[in-house]
Amino acid sequence: MTEVKNEYIHRTQKSQKMYQLAKIFLPGGDARTVTFFEPYPAFIVKGKGYQLYDADGNNYIDFLNNYTSLIHGHCHPKIIKAIKEQLESIQAIHAPTEYQVKFAEMISERFPSVDKIRIMNSGTEATMNAIRLARAYTGKDKILKAEGGYHGTHNNAQISIHPHLEDSNPLNHPKSIPESKGIPKSTLKDVVIFPFNHQQITENLIKEHKKELAAVIIEPVMGAAGIIPPKDDYLKFLREITNENDVLLIFDEVITARLSRGGAQQYFNVIPDITAFGKLFGGGTPVGVLGGRDEIMMLYSPERTEFLSQSGTFNANPVTLVGGIATFELLNDSAYTQLNSLGNSLKDGISDTFKEFGINAQVTGEGSLLNMHFTEKDVIDYRSASTSNVELCSLLYLSMLNHGIWIAPRLMSCISTPMSKKEIEAFLEVFRASFSLIKPLIRKLAPSLVAK
Ligand SMILES: Cc1ncc(COP(=O)(O)O)c(C=O)c1O
Structure with missing residues (x-):
């Protein structure tokens, strides 16, 4: 975790300075509880289509879209x-x-x-x-x-x-x-x-x-x-x-x-x-x-x-x-078909990756909305979802952010209409790389997730 966090801090020095300033005028530097995460959130300066750019010049593919609201991505x-x-x-x-x-x-x-x-x-x-x-x-x-x-x-x-x-x-x-x-x-x-x-x-x-x-x-x-x-x-x-x-x-x-x-x-x-x-x-x-x-x-x-x-x-x-x-x-019929079909491809790709790595984690979703869960339980309600391992969530989240994929800290993602198969592949590539990194920790933090 320390390594992943340090990499994040190293990449977001200007954001860190803005966060320090923000803390003077906003409680804990924050204006929206759901968007805060440790060590601090990157400050965003621009969005275009599926791309987001932060104050340090890092760019991200945005799989969060202001918590699903920007269905056409940024600044259509x-x-x-x-x-x-x-x-x-x-x-x-x-x-x-x-x-x-x-x-x-x-x-x-x-x-x-x-x-x-x-x-x-x-x-x-x-x-x-x-x-x-x-x-x-x-x-x-x-x-x-x-x-x-x-x-x-x-x-x-x-x-x-x-x-x-x-x-x-x-x-x-x-x-x-x-x-x-x-x-x-x-x-x-x-x-x-x-x-x-x-x-x-x-x-x-x-x-x-x-x-x-x-x-x-x-x-x-x-x-x-x-x-x-x-x-x-x-x-x-x-x-x-x-x-x-x-x-x-x-x-x-x-x-x-x-x-x-x-x-x-x-x-x-x-x-x-x-x-x-x-x-x-x-x-x-x-x-x-x-x-x-x-x-x-x-x-x-x-x-x-x-x-x-x-x-x-x-x-x-x-x-x-x-x-x-x-x-x-x-938003014509083909837009919904495209959103839902990309959502399904992403869900299948994540599920295949869990299998490939021998991890009993879950991915739930419907259409262009999906969420990963670090639990071996079938996720059907709040109680089953809350068995997901919180440390693994934070680790995967920060690691994906470090590699240019922005999802929710609770591991929710959504699709926007400017996206194509290319962005789904980019997500899955980063996901696999992040997963290789954290797999040894899964054994340690949540051994029940490792398939026998
Ligand atoms: C299902 C649902 N209902 C209501 C709200 C509240 O909407 P708002 O944040 O615009 O007040 C949200 C926000 O995330 C939501 O997800």
Whole structure:
């Protein structure tokens, strides 16, 4: 580890200086918890297509894309042109623009569950408002949230994202655990935790709480927990059981919208009541979108005597909207086919490399999203994913960074449309080299991963 870390420090001297300066004005030098890693993150100066350039002149192939949001990579000329033109006419305005209609029409046409939308500035706002909308519509207060599920930073979402397993209760009744200090204890009683992919337990919990349960909120493929796909029919089962018990189903498609033209709901053919979107929808600018069927969404209509208020100074700002429109215009059927096929090739290549090296590690994923896990367990939920060896993760991450491949410290990767087979091969070459380097340590740190 020391060797890999020293190499990283040697390559990123200017970043190290900027980090020292940043520490004077930002707590721990950081402005976004998820992007921090030891010893310090490299400072980025430029991105173009799939390439990233840091302050020291190192370049990287970007397999993270601002955590999946830059589906067309960095600074796609068509998106930049649309945003530039918009910046020269109107930036943000206290009135509607024609773009909000075009944007809404595009989303409604693509995503099967969406008749109408509301537009905001982050995925956090989208899930926060989705939950409030479900409560307003059903008149009930509780929500059911997956253990390990990530829905942003509001209080209801910050429960049991990375709970310590020793504090978490048995699987059939996972405990609601605040992610940090500062989350009121009163939040806990309204957020019931369920284990993803465990049908019978999920059913029992829904039935137990149905009288007070407004909605089940779920990422169709769990993102932050490690790109964990749903088991066969798990989402279909959720749709049926929520319908039977008068509970709404909220899909958090902030990450999974990239799976197909109609997102995960079309990909898995399961239609939720409400959907939260974000990330790719803003073409690289801040965005959150909430969509659903007419009857539910009409609770926001100011034409009603009693309606849900949802303001935001930068809601539906035209810069975000034109960025989003340009992004969707580039996303035709062949773009999704290409993204998913490259994602599958990368997943197969990683899996073959694990076999070649005789290591029982896992790679999970769906379409253009994937995640490696240093565990011999089948990764099907938060608890199995959390058995991954943390030291090996950090080591592989830094080693790949040293060789020009940028993924997430938790070993998540995604594909962008400027990529081709060449970038997949480059990833696999660096992966194999890094793996040769760390293999002796695997024997030491996680001997159970070494095939007999
Ligand atoms: C599934 C999911 N939901 C919600 C969010 C929150 O979005 P934002 O960071 O834009 O607030 C994220 C962010 O990573 C996410 O992955």
